[in-house]
Amino acid sequence: MTNTVKKNPFDFSEWSSLADTDPKAFELRREQVIESVIQSMPDAKQDRMRRLQWRIDQERRLAKSPMAACIRLSNMMWENVLGKNGLLDNLQHMDQQRLKRRSLATNANVLRFPGKDS
Numbered sequence: 001m002t003n004t005v006k007k008n009p010f011d012f013s014e015w016s017s018l019a020d021t022d023p024k025a026f027e028l029r030r031e032q033v034i035e036s037v038i039q040s041m042p043d044a045k046q047d048r049m050r051r052l053q054w055r056i057d058q059e060r061r062l063a064k065s066p067m068a069a070c071i072r073l074s075n076m077m078w079e080n081v082l083g084k085n086g087l088l089d090n091l092q093h094m095d096q097q098r099l100k101r102r103s104l105a106t107n108a109n110v111l112r113f114p115g116k117d118s
Contacts, residue, residue, distance in 0.1 A: 019026040038049045059076060063069035081087045 015026070018029065034053055038046055038053065041049060055076070056073060059072045060069040063072050079086065083089075
């Protein structure tokens with residue numbers, strides 16, 4: 001059996017060179033690739049992804065440097081993981097619901113109904 005690895009079409013050197021030589025072309029291409037990815041998603045998710053991308057773009061715009069943008073985006077990500085109603089909260093809620101369902105299923109009272117003989 002052959003183990004094939006899908007090659008990543010992203011070429012960092014090409015993107016880096018484009019950013020250095022023609023920042024406007026880099027930005028246009030970046031926007032086109034992002035839009036292409038969003039359009040490849042199910043319709044129900046596209047609006048949410050566009051809103052998320054808008055937020056990312058605003059964080060990048062407000063940052064004073066690329067490193068500051070990276071830090072802002074990292075903080076935004078961690079807030080969505082660890083913050084109120086974030087991923088961790090939702091996972092814990094799901095686990096509590098699972099335990100509650102299990103508890104109800106294992107602690108059920110079994111009722112005996114009188115049969116014909118009683």
